[in-house]
Amino acid sequence: MAxxxxxxxxxxxxxxLGRLRDRLLADARAEAASGRLILWLPVLFGGGxxxxxxxxxxxxxxxxxxxxxxxxLGAGLxxxxxxxxxxxxxxxALTSGFALACLHTAWVKHPILLPPAGAVRLVGHVEQVExxxxxxxxxLRVSAAEARGLAYTPSLVRLSLGRGxxxxxxxxxxxxxxxxxxxxxxxx
Numbered sequence: 001m002a003x004x005x006x007x008x009x010x011x012x013x014x015x016x017l018g019r020l021r022d023r024l025l026a027d028a029r030a031e032a033a034s035g036r037l038i039l040w041l042p043v044l045f046g047g048g049x050x051x052x053x054x055x056x057x058x059x060x061x062x063x064x065x066x067x068x069x070x071x072x073l074g075a076g077l078x079x080x081x082x083x084x085x086x087x088x089x090x091x092x093a094l095t096s097g098f099a100l101a102c103l104h105t106a107w108v109k110h111p112i113l114l115p116p117a118g119a120v121r122l123v124g125h126v127e128q129v130e131x132x133x134x135x136x137x138x139x140l141r142v143s144a145a146e147a148r149g150l151a152y153t154p155s156l157v158r159l160s161l162g163r164g165x166x167x168x169x170x171x172x173x174x175x176x177x178x179x180x181x182x183x184x185x186x187x188x
Contacts, residue, residue, distance in 0.1 A: 037086070041093040048097025052105075061106050064099040071095055113154055113179060120147035122157060123174045129166045136166035140173070150179075 031037040052059065075088035128139040138159050145153045159177060167173055 032086075040090070044090055044093035045097040048094040048099075049101045050097075051094070052098050052101035058105070059098070059102055061099075061102045064095070064102040068092065068095040068099040111152065113151075113181060118148065118178075119176050120145055120150060120179055121174060121176050123172075124157075125172045126167055126169050127156070129169050131166070132163075135160045135163055137161070138166050140175075 071092045075092050078084040122142050123144040124140045124142040126138050127141050130137040140157045
C-alpha cells in the first residue's frame with residue numbers, strides 16, 4: 001500500500017533492486033544449467049576490445065598483459081570453487097580482449113613522418129606495383145634517402161606515378177620526390 005505523497009510500494013528502489021537481483025540470479029542459474037553460459041565469453045572478449053577503444057589515453061601494454069596473466073593464474077588456482085572460477089573466467093575474457101587490442105596497436109605502431117620542406121631523393125627497389133585508372137602506385141623499399149630536415153629514413157614509401165610510368169616490381173630506382181604526411185582518417 002502506498003502512503004499519500006510516496007511512491008507506490010512496487011516502485012521503491014530497494015524492492016526494485018531486490019527484484020532485479022533475484023531475476024538476474026535466476027537467469028544466470030538457468031543459463032548455467034543449460035550449458036549456455038560459456039557463450040558469453042566471446043561477448044566479454046569483444047567488450048574488452050571496446051574498452052580499449054574507449055580509453056581516454058593509450059593504455060599500458062605491460063599493465064594489460066600483467067593483469068591478464070594474473071587473472072589467468074587466479075582462474076587456474078580457483079578451479080575448485082565454481083562461482084569464483086566463473087567470475088575469474090569472465091574477467092579473463094574481458095582482459096584478454098583488452099590486452100589483445102593493446103598488443104595489436106603496439107605491433108602496428110610506427111613513427112609518423114614529418115616531411116621536409118623540399119624534395120627528397122630516394123633510392124631503393126620497387127616491391128609492389130598497383131595499376132590504377134588515373135595513376136600508377138609503387139611501394140618502394142628505401143635503401144637511402146638524401147634530404148635536409150628529414151628526421152629519419154622511412155623503410156617503405158608509397159609513391160604515385162603517372163599512368164604507365166611505373167617500373168616493374170624488383171627494379172632498383174632513384175627518384176626525386178616530395179614527401180607528404182599521411183592522410184587524415186576518413187570520417188563516417
